[in-house]
Amino acid sequence: MTTPFGATNATGIASDPKLQINRFNGLRSSSHSLLLLNKRLHKFAASSFTYPSLIRAVSTPVKPDTSAEPKRSKVEIFKEHSNFIRYPLNEELTTEAPNINEAATQLIKFHGSYQQTNRDERGPKSYSFMLRTKNPCGKVPNKLYLAMDDLADQFGIGTLRLTTRQTFQLHGVLKHDLKTVMSTIIRSMGSTLGACGDLNRNVLAPAAPLVRKDYLFAQQTADNIAALLTPQSGFYYDTWVDGERILSAEPPEVVKARNDNSHGTNFPDSPEPIYGTQFLPRKFKVAVTVPTDNSVDILTNDVGVVVVSDDDGEPQGFNIYVGGGMGRTHRIETTFPRLAEPLGYVPKEDILYAVKAIVATQRDNGRRDDRKYSRMKYLLSSWGIEKFRSVVEQYYGKKFKPCHELPEWEFKSYLGWHEQGDGRLFCGLHVDNGRIKGTMKKTLREVIEKYNLDARITPNQNIILCDIRRAWKRPITTALAQGGLLHPRYVDPLNVTAMACPALPLCPLAIAEAERGIPDILKRIRAVFEKVGLKYNEAIVVRITGCPNGCARPYMAELGLVGDGPNSYQIWLGGTPNQSTIASCFMNKVKLHDLEKVFEPLFYYWRRKRQPSESFGTFSTRMGFEKLKELVDKWDGLPEPSNRYNLKLFADKETYEAMDELAKLEDKNAHQLAMEIIRNFVASQENGKSE
Incomplete structure (x- = not known):
């Protein structure tokens, strides 16, 4: 892969726009011509660029050998030929067909959209598009919320979905409405740029609008990282608002960090100084938080950033963790979920440079031949943390210091009423599976509009209403309750932490139900709890996905169900309530109607044999899967609920x-x-x- 020091990008193709056009006109189908062009550009780069003499703490990066053209996936070819994610999407959007071709389907992801079909319908395919917004920290301005609510009714399926990465998903948009919907989002203080595709996705941070130095600093850092890693070549605005740049001013520290090429992180003179023409090998996820607050599932991200403050609460720097990721493929053991591990500590003024160095390391060394292995976690697993740290330090230009000791993580839901710290209140509302619809949707709209409230989306698919005056608490509480948005004490504890991905009918990857199936599964789990004598206030973390990609992060759950065929699931056990431990696969291909045969013995023996305050996930790990399988195999069932509060007694x-x-x-x-x-x-x- 060619170094970004010269005029070529990560695939050895010229990053100059004029050369891009020339390539399109005559070279894209000829590998021989591309090799000749590559050689000429190497010669040009060697003769045309000089590098200043720099004093560095570490050496500059050693680039991979590119003497032989590497094997690349089909998506890499699409990106190479796209003129920075424009062609052929720009042409496909103008056709009368209800769908777009294969290349455009891959490219539109960078714009924040997926092409989908309704898999419940038989006969000719019914095409539509899912749009995903990008909301760093989950922040949703009042104007954007109202616009999304309108768009769902006018152009979608009448619902909004809150995602596990603090964004909206709008389903059911038809192709001929895409430009109207996209431009409305952009002009309403929103964006979908980079919500999908091979680049940095939405940056997570705690959604709570707490007026505390550490929380405010974490949220500002998340905003800055999101800005740093936003594409710069203009393809998004060219496509949806005819080239009009509707942007707010960036902080000077972001501009400075993006333009800095002291250690070879950039492609000089490229419209995409960090990404080049090929962008990243796969999606890239970043989360920022403060000590103890694991509302963001920090260890599941490619990069996890944790604020470190002094004894007076003043932020001083960051611990950085790398290599997390959830996706895997059934029956291919070389694919796996993975937790991030400590990389090191950096002072607060260096965080953008450190993150950029990590991105450059993945960009130049992540696999581009097989997308199953293209996430950064596989690079970490292949290299090991020491080699990875060494290469990142070359791009960073400094050595990392050891991570600071941190307290135990806690899961924080922020449901209910809370003080913000500035005299105002915020209210966290539970939304089952993140799906806002019906009376709930109407009620939220009325409250947000009447009181001119901003909102925030949490990584647990819930919503927070911000900046509420004390005098508004009672009327807002009443209105919300009438709309079915109850105080969390009236929500089943199992539902509070449960998550599911959308799955069927729209997701093309789903092989089992998730969002549509989880309400019934949670009721069945609650029934088993009652049958074996577990109290109502006891709960476990349940997460369900329709396929092994893990969008609802089931591999961190105490009980994870992963679609493994029609009405069939893998069962994963061993996660912990604070999302700091990864689960393991306990059983394969358990049929939906057989779940109680597994749940009953597991929950019965958890109640009987657990240690004081021992969570279900910790119990599962301590007992060991061999013993648990033996208990499941020998289970004869309980004839009647053993709960002493059984209705029959009263x-x-x-x-x-x-x-x-x-x-x-x-x-x-x-x-x-x-x-x-x-x-x-x-x-x-x-x-x-x-x-």
């Missing part, structure tokens, strides 16, 4: 049987229905008091 036979008949209509047992009625009654009484 109702006469006639009442119980009547309740049981009603419960069957809702696919529940009598005890579940009775508890639901009681909880709803208590909730209505509480709401009446608040009014």
Whole structure:
């Protein structure tokens, strides 16, 4: 791969736009001509560029040998021929067809969109597009929320979806409406640029609008990293707003870091100084947080950045962790989920340079021949942390210091009412599976519009309403409750931490249900809890995905279900409630109707044999999978719920049987229905008091 010191990009193709056009006109189909062009450019680069004499703490990077043209995936060829993610997408968008071709389908991802079909329908394919926004820290200005709400009704399927990376997804947009929808988002203080594709995705940070030095610094750092790694070549604005740049001013430190090429991180004179024409080998994910706050699943990211403050609470620098990632492929053991590991500590003024050095290392050394192995986690696994650190230091120009000791991680949901620290309040609202629809959607719209509120999306698919005056708390609480957005104490604890990806019917990769299936699965888990004697306030982290790509991060769950075929799942166990431990595969191809055969013995023995305060994930690891499988295989089942609070103990036979008949209509047992009625009654009484 050719060094970015000269005028060529990461594939040895000229980054000068004029040379790009020449390549398109005559060279893109001829590998021989490309080799000749490559040689001429090497000669030109050697004769035309001189480098200043720099004093460095470490040597400059040694680039991979490019004497033999490396094997590349089809997507790499599409990127090479695209004129910085323009062609043939720009042509495909103007055709009458409802869909776009294969190359354009790959390129539109960089613009924040996926082409999809409704897999529930039979016959001719029904094409539509999913749009994903990019919201660093999950920040959603009032104007953008209202625009997204309108677009969902006018051009989508009437719902909004909150994602596990703090963004919106808008489903069901038709091709001929794409430009209208995209331009509306852009003109409403939003963007979809880089929400998908082989580049830096949305940068996570704690969504809580706390007025604290560490939180504000983490969120500002996330904003700056997002700006640093945003594409610069203008393809996005050319496509959707006819070249108009609707941008806010960037902080000078971001511009300075992006332009700095002291250690060979950039492609000089390229429209994409960091990415070049080939961008990155695969998607790249960054999260920023503060000590203890693991609302962002920090160790699942390619780069995790943690604020380190002094004893007075003043931020001094950052611990950096590298190599996390969730995606894998069934039955291919060389693919795997992985946790990030410590890289080192940098002072706060160096964070943009350190992140840029990591990106350059992955850009120049990540695999581009097989996309299954193109994430940075595989580079870490291949090289080891010491070699990886050494190469990153060459791009950074300094040595990393050892990471600082940090306290234990905690999962923070931020649900309910909280003080912001500036005299105002924020309210975290639970949204099942992140899907905003129906009465809930109407209610949120009314509250956000009436009180002119900004919002934030959490990495757990929930939403936070910000900057609420104290006088507004009571009327907002009442309005939200009437719209089905209840105080978290009225939400089943299992639902509070549960997550699922959209899966069927729109995701082309899904092989099992996730979002549509999780409500019933959670009810079944709750029924098993009651049957084996677990209390209502006990819960585990449940995450479900329709395929092994892991968009809902199931490999960090205490109980992860991963689609493994039609109505069939892998079961993963061993994650922890604070998302600091990775799970392992416990069983393959468990049919949907057989889940209780696995759940009952696992939860029964967790209740019977756990240590004090031991979580289900920790219990699973301590017991060992061999022992747990033995317990599952020998399980004969419990004839009746062992819960001493069973409804049968408190109702006469006639009442119980009547309740049981009603419960069957809702696919529940009598005890579940009775508890639901009681909880709803208590909730209505509480709401009446608040009014």
